[in-house]
Amino acid sequence: MSIIAERLDRISPSQTIAIATKARALKAAGRDVISLSAGEPDFDTPQFIKDAAIAAIQAGETKYTDVAGTLALRRAVAEKFRRDSGLDYTPDEIIVSTGGKQVIFNAMLATLNAGDEVIIPTPCWVSYPDIVSLAEGKPVFVPCGQNNGFKLRAEDLEAAITPRSKWFLLNNPSNPTGAAYSAAELRPICDVLLRHPDVWIFTDDIYEKLAYDGFRPATVVEVEPRLRERTVTMNGCSKAYAMTGWRIGFAGAPKALTKAMDKLQSQSTSNASSISQAAALAGLTGPQDFIGEMVAVYHERRDLVVDMLNQAPGISCHKPEGAFYVFPSMRGCIGKTTAKGAKITDDESFVIALLDEEGVACVHGAAFMYPGHFRISYATDTASLREACSRIQRFCRGLV
Numbered sequence: 001m002s003i004i005a006e007r008l009d010r011i012s013p014s015q016t017i018a019i020a021t022k023a024r025a026l027k028a029a030g031r032d033v034i035s036l037s038a039g040e041p042d043f044d045t046p047q048f049i050k051d052a053a054i055a056a057i058q059a060g061e062t063k064y065t066d067v068a069g070t071l072a073l074r075r076a077v078a079e080k081f082r083r084d085s086g087l088d089y090t091p092d093e094i095i096v097s098t099g100g101k102q103v104i105f106n107a108m109l110a111t112l113n114a115g116d117e118v119i120i121p122t123p124c125w126v127s128y129p130d131i132v133s134l135a136e137g138k139p140v141f142v143p144c145g146q147n148n149g150f151k152l153r154a155e156d157l158e159a160a161i162t163p164r165s166k167w168f169l170l171n172n173p174s175n176p177t178g179a180a181y182s183a184a185e186l187r188p189i190c191d192v193l194l195r196h197p198d199v200w201i202f203t204d205d206i207y208e209k210l211a212y213d214g215f216r217p218a219t220v221v222e223v224e225p226r227l228r229e230r231t232v233t234m235n236g237c238s239k240a241y242a243m244t245g246w247r248i249g250f251a252g253a254p255k256a257l258t259k260a261m262d263k264l265q266s267q268s269t270s271n272a273s274s275i276s277q278a279a280a281l282a283g284l285t286g287p288q289d290f291i292g293e294m295v296a297v298y299h300e301r302r303d304l305v306v307d308m309l310n311q312a313p314g315i316s317c318h319k320p321e322g323a324f325y326v327f328p329s330m331r332g333c334i335g336k337t338t339a340k341g342a343k344i345t346d347d348e349s350f351v352i353a354l355l356d357e358e359g360v361a362c363v364h365g366a367a368f369m370y371p372g373h374f375r376i377s378y379a380t381d382t383a384s385l386r387e388a389c390s391r392i393q394r395f396c397r398g399l400v
């Protein structure tokens with residue numbers, strides 16, 4: 001009898017691990033590898049946030065806090081939602097967790113019964129299907145084509161809704177495509193949701209601050225306040241404040257659901273780290289101008305990467321509105337052979353050959369439930385990005 005529980009059979013190990021392992025092995029062997037596979041800012045956490053954490057340690061803020069987070073931080077999160085999106089949440093409608101990821105876990109585990117369906121537009125973040133499956137739910141994928149900027153069409157959402165649909169999970173802006181929805185683009189989606197009162201909405205807005213050309217991603221409840229009582233608005237510090245390692249995510253949600261998530265969290269991790277909470281409080285309430293500086297750098301890099309990729313034969317790269325990813329199609333390379341004799345049969349063989357032959361690590365599209373593409377994270381320095389894109393161009397030009 002296996003020691004491993006059957007529930008683990010429902011999930012797969014992260015598809016990004018194989019490529020990351022290979023990249024590390026090549027690096028260890030002395031190869032010059034540029035990794036474009038990381039899902040985190042290359043910027044350091046701002047100094048004033050680090051200082052707040054150090055001050056919290058010195059002041060003895062080293063004890064358990066309320067499970068849902070300190071009152072000061074929950075007030076700051078409520079104020080963030082008000083300031084940025086005009087949303088009105090009281091502190092008892094806010095939960096702070098160990099990363100945005102735990103908020104998703106909390107919400108799914110607290111609500112899904114076996115076989116309940118969760119509608120997930122694809123391409124989607126690698127963890128959504130596995131979190132849903134662990135919670136015994138059934139992911140229902142709705143493909144969103146590059147020809148529509150990888151955005152969900154209202155009619156496709158409507159067609160995916162069944163009597164078993166419990167959640168609709170939206171990621172705006174998106175990992176892996178960078179696609180983001182304005183208020184006008186969310187309107188028809190909200191109209192569909194208004195017609196289906198049993199479907200709850202989970203909106204993962206963790207990349208909210210990272211948008212370019214003046215684009216402002218909107219969030220569901222600001223567009224349609226009548227959906228408030230069945231929406232979880234998730235956000236966090238990882239991306240906007242370059243705080244991935246601190247593990248602070250949060251959400252605003254109706255009181256009863258917040259309480260259920262609090263109950264679950266009380267029996268798993270309890271509160272998020274008290275030190276990280278103090279840091280997050282400083283981040284949310286302190287000066288916000290460094291976000292604009294970071295966004296300006298990402299903006300330049302996005303334009304550089306999209307331009308250079310579109311000069312590579314067989315590659316077609318859509319220019320997205322936000323996040324720090326692009327998700328080019330590599331379909332034009334399928335069926336070809338590389339300069340060193342490897343056969344490109346799909347997105348996975350493409351990224352493996354690219355890593356082997358040019359030392360550039362990306363993630364294949366199938367990891368995001370969307371083959372025929374690959375993901376590039378441009379959260380890396382501009383010189384490395386330029387070099388990586390030149391190598392991709394050379395790799396593609398060498399295909400026969």
Ligand SMILES: Cc1ncc(COP(=O)(O)O)c(C=O)c1O
Binds near residue numbers: 039125174175237248
């Ligand atoms: C779409 C999306 N949601 C949530 C997360 C989780 O963020 P956190 O680090 O706050 O757990 C990530 C991290 O990569 C992400 O890409």
